[in-house]
Amino acid sequence: MPTVTYEINILKNKRYAIHARLSDGVGRIFRRKTGFTITKSNWDIKNGLPKANDELEKRKRNKLIELREEIYNKYDLALLDEVEITKxxxxxxxxxxxxxxxxxxxxxLLIYLDHYIESILPYKPQKGKKKGVSKRTVQKYHTLKEKLSSFEKHKAKQYYIKDVSPKFAIEFDKYLTEEEKLGPSTTGGYIAALKTMCLYAGDKDDKKNHPKVKNIGVYSGERKIKTILSLDELETIKKCDKLDDSQKIARDWLLLGCNTAQRVSDLLGLTKENLKVVSGSEVIDMSNEKTGKELYIPLFDEVREVLDKYDGEFPPKISDQHFNRQLKKVAELAGLTGNEYGELNNPKTNRKEKGEYPKWKLVSSHIMRRSFATNYYGKYPTPLLMQITKHSTERQFLEYIHKDAIDHVKQFEYEIQKNKVISN
Structure with a gap:
């Protein structure tokens, strides 16, 4: 048989929160705040109810007695309807x-998150004239929903927007770290996305936020290890004569990626139709007709060289998976066998682990965009590079390639010396 009792737990300023405690008689116990608080001196320890020593405490006492009867009645109905008793x-x-x-x-929380994904994100204004967010952002919120759903099951509790507080964020962070085994940069991203959504709900959709939602701390985690292919390594890969035909195609797509800063999903979709002449300049046209955003990538010499191999067209199509598999073999055959500090995924734990690994093992399609940004930084004005890498601020760009304040000084010194040579 079930048993319903009340407990008190300390809050602040010597006040206690009153909790309902349901024991189902088979070893399971569920607790829920009633919303009432009390001082310890007004608590009837023997009966587990407020003392009837004044009108306010008497009303609390009577209300809790009514609630207890309601829980018993609903419990009986739930058993008849074969409804599972849970928190x-x-x-x-x-x-x-x-x-x-x-x-x-x-x-x-989960219902509003659905609304946010379907009805807000596609139309949310961004900086400038852009409307809507990227596919990567939408996917991040879909994954956030999956994680929050798992968190609710783990806690056996449903949450509202108003529940998202600094304490909630810490508990969610702890769950993602300990139960989902996610790293700090990933968990930090989920916390930041959740905070952004709740702030929007309170500001634009008139939802009731937790009063301290703005105090939720966000973080990006420790810096990811920067693994790139240097210009010398790319030259070594380009000159490698040990590759079969399939590996040569992967090698050529890699060279294109490292000189256009495109993610693999965009890179491998390029066709001859993307090659255009705009205002007398040959470019790769990556403009987005849906958003109206224009993006033109200049044809660097390294890009022209690859296109010339295929009579002015891009290399034959290959899948993302095949591309990634071949890249490691290409790098190994090119002699990139020396150890380098980096991160590799451990298939047993499905988490990235830091350590010394042969360079070829660290090569994947993710290396291309950062290689472009790093190799061309200082050679061309940063705002021009940002147009190609799609970073919205210089701070984001410099963090992406791990450049610090001192690098500005080095770049100034380089420009000063270059100008002296030109003037002489």
Whole structure:
């Protein structure tokens, strides 16, 4: 048989929160805040209820007795209807009893997250004239929803937007770290995305936020290890004569990627139709017709050299998976066998681990965009490079290639010396 009792837990300023405690008689215990608080001196330890020593405490006492009877009645009905008794079930009984919001309303965290993904993100204004967010951002929020859903199951509790507080963020962070085994940069990204959504809900959709949601701390985690292919290494790969035909195609796509800063999904989709002449200049046209954003990438000599191999066209099509598999073999055959400090995924733990690894093992399609940004930094004005890498601020760009404040000094020194040579 079930048993419903009340407990008190210390809050602040010598006040205690009153919790309902449901024991289902088979070893499971569920607790839920009632919303009432009390001083310890007004608590009837023997009966587990507020003392009836003044009108306010008497009303609390009577209300809690009514709630206890309601839980018993709902419990009996749940058994008849074969409804599972859980923490969520207890939450709904208490919410309904006190006339609080139900678990199905649109302030539920997961329900609002669906609304945010489907109805807000596609139209959310960005800097400049752009409307809507990137596919990567949409995917991040879809994954955030999966993680929050798992978190609710782990806690056996449903959450509302108003529940997202600094304490909630810490508990969610702890869950992602300890249960999902995610690294700090990944968990930090989820916390930041969650905070952004809740702030938008409170500001634009008139939802009730937790009063301290702005105090949620966000972080990017420790710096990721920067692995790139230097210009010398790219030259070595370009001159390698040990490759078969399939590996040569992968090698040529790699050279294109490292000289256009395109992600693999965009790179491997390029066709001759992307090659255009705009205002007398030959470019790769990466303009987005949907957003109206123009992006033209100049044909560096290294790009022209690859295109010339294929009579002015791009190399034959290959899949992302095949491309990544071949890249490591290409780098190994090119002699990139020396050890370098980096990160590799451990298939047993499915987490990246830092260490010394042969350089060829660290090569993947993700290396291309950062290689471009790093290799061309200082050779061309940073704003021009940012147009190609799609970084919105110089700070983001410099963090991406791990450049610090002192690098500005070095770049100034380089420009000063260059100008002296030109003037002489």
């Amino acid at each position: 969520i079930w207890l939450d709904e009984v208490v919410d309904t009893f006190f006339g609080m919001r139900k678990a199905t309303d649109d302030d539920r």
